[in-house]
Amino acid sequence: METLSMLPLRLAGFHSKKFLRLCVQWFTSAFLLALASTSQAEYEVNMTPGVTDISQSVFSLHMVIFWICVVIGIAVFGVMFWSMFKYRKSQGAKPAQFHESTTVEIIWTLIPIIILVAMAVPATSTLKEMYDTTESDIDIKITGYQWKWQYDYINDDVSFFSNLSTPQDQISNETTKGENYLLEVDEPLVIPINKKIRFLVTANDVIHSWWVPAFAVKKDAIPGFINEAWTKVNEPGIYRGQCAELCGNNHGFMPIVVKAVEEPEYLAWLAEKQAKAKAEALQASQVWSMDDLMAKGEAVYNTNCAACHQQNGMGIPPAFPALKGSPVAIGPSEDHINIVVKGKPGTAMQAFAAQLSDVDLAAVITYERNAWGNNTGDSVSPQDIAKAKGN
Incomplete structure (x- = not known):
């Protein structure tokens, strides 16, 4: 097995000038394309920090690991490009013939182990917190249907379906599309802020996935199984998501809207829903x-x-x-x-x-x-x- 120390000499025979010229052309094209994109629309490819402590922990963890990968990438490709330039054929470099180096083997085994452990410690801590659904203040059962969501407030006798409310004329391109096209519903999920909300996620027909990026919650809804997730929203607002599992021809038409409000407003909404349910029961007669x-x-x-x-x-x-x-x-x-x-x-x-x-x-x-x-x-x-x- 050849070691990393042989890389410069093994690359000596490579036509480095042609390769470097292609690299410069590629990076130039990529830069111009990115510049053109930013001139037409907002260009964002990163995650969102979200509005919960968990989502912000996930974002911070993502950024730490991202920069670790950036440093590793710069180091590895830096050595490669420097080797191709310094030990190129036109300069008369001759490849050496040798094999194992115990010292190099130990170094390049220990360094990745240290890096992985450094990443695993905060990742494990965040995952443990994400999976801790105990001591919740409110329990809500979420059931996926083709193609809508049902929300059951388990201890409050409130249940309703949430359906896409985007007008058919917009979907058919007959009128101008609204600001929240395909991300608006007739009945949003309403929750209070600063309360731990436990979600019990399942499905009635096929596999769905309940996903709200701002909460860092994405949980599969599987018929016959109940998966758990939780959130604790810090800021009032309306947060949108979608089904994230291909579930049929209208998969793209089952959005999620969560309305986080102050507790007094939530209690008033809950009382209104309970009164409405009683009135609907009377209508049946x-x-x-x-x-x-x-x-x-x-x-x-x-x-x-x-x-x-x-x-x-x-x-x-x-x-x-x-x-x-x-x-x-x-x-x-x-x-x-x-x-x-x-x-x-x-x-x-x-x-x-x-x-x-x-x-x-x-x-x-x-x-x-x-x-x-x-x-x-x-x-x-x-x-x-x-x-x-x-x-």
């Missing part, structure tokens, strides 16, 4: 008119169904069949209710029994049976949904 069901059903459809079946009901065959004139939408209402409530095995049609309230289900089915010219005249009631669920 009311009698709804066709007009009210159609109006509510259109809103529910656009939020939960239009991504697959399209706003005009034409679907995206064969994966997502049309509802306009379909045997399901104009056939017996019992069959229609059953497929929406329980889903259809072997297809992309999910069971919405646990995702929507009885009122929402009655409204959206009524809408589907009377929109786009279907005009069945059928009106589905929340009591019909409860019967289909077996309640």
Whole structure:
């Protein structure tokens, strides 16, 4: 085995002038490209420090290791370029013929060990802190669906879905895109600042990944498993993220929005959500008119169904069949209710029994049976949904 001390002489026969000229050309091109990029838009490639103690620890650790790698890179490539220049063929350098050096072997074994230990100590400390989910103030279960998130405040009887709220016109390039295009939702996750929040992350269908860069939290959501993470936000604000695991054709349409607020504002929001949940439970026993069901059903459809079946009901065959004139939408209402409530095995049609309230289900089915010219005249009631669920 040859040692590092042989490198200068082994490189002596290399055409160093040509190589150095290519290096200069490459670095010049890279510099001009970077300069052009900065003139057109903000050019950022580094991590964000975030708004939690953990995220800032991760950022600091990243920067320390980055500069260690920079120093190592400068040292290694410096020796290489100096060797090619100093011991080049045009200067008459002759390669030496020798082998092992015990001293060199020991040195280049010990130095990497010392560097790795120096990096491992702070990294291990940060990882231990990241995985410590004990003594949380609030527990929130996060469930990934195709393609939305469900948030359950375990000890507070609050549960809701968070859906993409970017208008379809923007997605279809029919109107100007908003500031938070594809990163806005109808119901953000609301948490108080200066409280330890434990996340219990799972999924209902396929693997998703709940990722908020500002918190340094990225946790896979796997069906049948619960992964844990936590955060403690120091500053009020709105923080955005996305699903970070390819989970289907609408993977890019399930954003995450977290709203961190002062504790009094959080408690007021929580009380409002609890009151709203009670009011919705009472609505299930009311009698709804066709007009009210159609109006509510259109809103529910656009939020939960239009991504697959399209706003005009034409679907995206064969994966997502049309509802306009379909045997399901104009056939017996019992069959229609059953497929929406329980889903259809072997297809992309999910069971919405646990995702929507009885009122929402009655409204959206009524809408589907009377929109786009279907005009069945059928009106589905929340009591019909409860019967289909077996309640």
